[in-house]
Amino acid sequence: MxxxxxxxxxxxxxxxxxxxxxxxxxxxxxxxxxxxxxxxxxxxxxxxxxxxxxxxxxxxxxxxxxxxxxxxxxxxxxxxxGDTLPARPGALELLRQLRDAGVPVALVTMSTRALVDRVEAAFAAALGSTPFDATVAGDECDEGKPHPEPYLRGAALLGVDAADAVAIEDSFTGVASALAAGITTIGVPHAVDVSRVPGVVHWPTLAGRTPADLAAAIREARA
Missing domain, CATH: 1.10.150 (DNA polymerase; domain 1)
Structure with a gap:
């Protein structure tokens, strides 16, 4: 695999x-x-x-x-x-598995650095380790989502080819940004339903998902 x-x-x-x-x-x-x-x-x-x-x-x-x-x-x-971390179902578990497997992880968000740093610290406390290898904040991008810049910046910070990566998103602008960057994109609906966006691999939830499922998503997207 x-x-x-x-x-x-x-x-x-x-x-x-x-x-x-x-x-x-x-x-x-x-x-x-x-x-x-x-x-x-x-x-x-x-x-x-x-x-x-x-x-x-x-x-x-x-x-x-x-x-x-x-x-x-x-x-x-x-x-x-506040000091709470309202993690989405399966988020902490998948992050932990990716860290254990040595897969580089980036956070790519339109929120500002102030909120990114707060969330990163909360995830680090919950996981007992640094959750992300790189973070991209909205106030550090010239162009925001749906432009591909945020995801291209994230891939560049990790030193990987965007075509070999996976993005996980919940918004229309987010999936558009990731797809435009050439990244296999998984849509997990929350406030809006991104399940029918063309080119997006649909997952109802992150709960129970593993790194192997991410590999399968790449195969599905390329089929």
Missing amino acids: TLPAAVLFDMDGTLIDSEPAWMAAEARLAAEFGIDWTAADAAALVGIDLWDGAAHFIARGVTMDADAIVERLVDEVIADL
Whole structure:
């Protein structure tokens, strides 16, 4: 069995169940400015570059600049999560198996470095070891998801060919970014249903999944 050269994980909604915190923060911001905020509005921002999301709020009437909007949302999500690690089902177990197997792992997210560092520390405490070999934060990319830059940057940091890696995602923008980077992409639906996106290998959950399953996903995607 040939394992993937690397595995690149999205963070929000894939490794941690932080989407409710993001949605609550966005709903509070919309309410403060009298914006009618629907479930469709919330879903449209899942996985999006934070500054693109800020532009959406500005267009809807929020009288704050983009940096201030991003800072406010990130601060509220960090406060909401606190010291807890709401790991998605199977996330910790799969990370542990990948570390044991020596498979390089990267985190590729549109969240900012402040939140990435908080989550990385929480995973390290839970696993008893460093969870990621590289991390890519949204505020360190010139182009955010769905552009391929974040995933290409992650693969480059790990020193692997994107075509030999696997990405795991839960959002439309995320799977688009990973596919555009030429990475075998597994979609695990959470806040939105990515199961029918063409070219995506569908897994209902990470629970019970192993490195061998990741190798099988590459074979499935190439079939």
